Amino acid sequence: MKILLLEDDTVLADILVDYLEEEYEVLHTYSMKKALCLSEENTFDLYIFDINVPDGDGISLLKNLRNFNDETPTIFITAFHDTKYLKSAFESGANDFIKKPFDLEELTQRIENIKRHFGLSFxxxxxxxxxxxxxxxxxxxxxxxxxxxxxxxxxxxxxxxxxxxxxxxxxxxxxxxxxxxxxxxxxxxxxxxxxxxxxxxxxxxxxxxxxxxxx
The missing domain is CATH 1.10.10.10 (Winged helix-like DNA-binding domain superfamily/Winged helix DNA-binding domain)
Structure with missing residues (x-):
C-alpha cells in the first residue's frame, strides 16, 4: 500500500513517516504543489493531507485532484476544530477526518477502515x-x-x-x-x-x- 503524506509540521511528519513505514510505502512532502506533482507522477492507494500548509491547503488540493477523476481515498488531519473545516473537507471529497492531537493507533484504525471499504487489503x-x-x-x-x-x-x-x-x-x-x-x-x-x-x-x-x- 502506497501513501502520500502532506504534512508541514516537521516533528509530526517525522513521527508519522517512521510509524507508517513499518507497514506501508510512504512519500512525504511539506508542499501542496509538490504533493500535486507527486500525485501526477505516482499511483497512490491513500492520501493523508494536512489542511493547512504554507503554500496552500489540503482541501483545495483534493478538490483539484477530484476534478481530474482522482478518486484515491483521503484522510484529512488538522489542528482546526471548527466544524466548517469538517464540512469543507467532506465536500471536497474526503473519506475521513482526524483532529490533532491524535493517537497513532487511532490513525491505524482509520486506515484499516479505509482499506476494508476500498478493497486495499492484500x-x-x-x-x-x-x-x-x-x-x-x-x-x-x-x-x-x-x-x-x-x-x-x-x-x-x-x-x-x-x-x-x-x-x-x-x-x-x-x-x-x-x-x-x-x-x-x-x-x-x-x-x-x-x-x-x-x-x-x-x-x-x-x-x-x-x-x-x-x-
Missing amino acids: LVNITKDLEFDTQNHIVTSKTSLEHLSSKESACLHYLYKNRHRVVSVEEMLQNLWEYDEMPSGDAVRTLIKELRKYVGKEHILNIRGEGYRFE
Whole structure:
C-alpha cells in the first residue's frame, strides 16, 4: 500500500513517516504543489493531507485532484476544530477526518477502515465466490485459479475500488499508464475483455457511452 503524506509540521511528519513505514510505502512532502506533482507522477492507494500548509491547503488540493477523476481515498488531519473545516473537507471529497492531537493507533484504525471499504487489503473478496490476491495478481474461485498480468490486475483492482460508480475509459488510461506511455482506448477494452473471462461478464458492466462499472 502506497501513501502520500502532506504534512508541514516537521516533528509530526517525522513521527508519522517512521510509524507508517513499518507497514506501508510512504512519500512525504511539506508542499501542496509538490504533493500535486507527486500525485501526477505516482499511483497512490491513500492520501493523508494536512489542511493547512504554507503554500496552500489540503482541501483545495483534493478538490483539484477530484476534478481530474482522482478518486484515491483521503484522510484529512488538522489542528482546526471548527466544524466548517469538517464540512469543507467532506465536500471536497474526503473519506475521513482526524483532529490533532491524535493517537497513532487511532490513525491505524482509520486506515484499516479505509482499506476494508476500498478493497486495499492484500486479499480481497471481490464477489461471494471470487478472491483476488492483489499482490500476486491471482483470482481464485472454488474451482479455478487464474493468473492475471500486472496490467489486468491493476485494471481489476481499480474497477473494484471504484465499484460505487462508472469509470470512464479515459480515467483508466490516466490512472493505469504513465502519460508518455498512454495507449489508445482499445487497450482498456482489451483488458476488460480478458477480465470478463476470469470474473464473469455480469461483474464488469459496460455502461454505454460512459464506461464500466464493477458489480
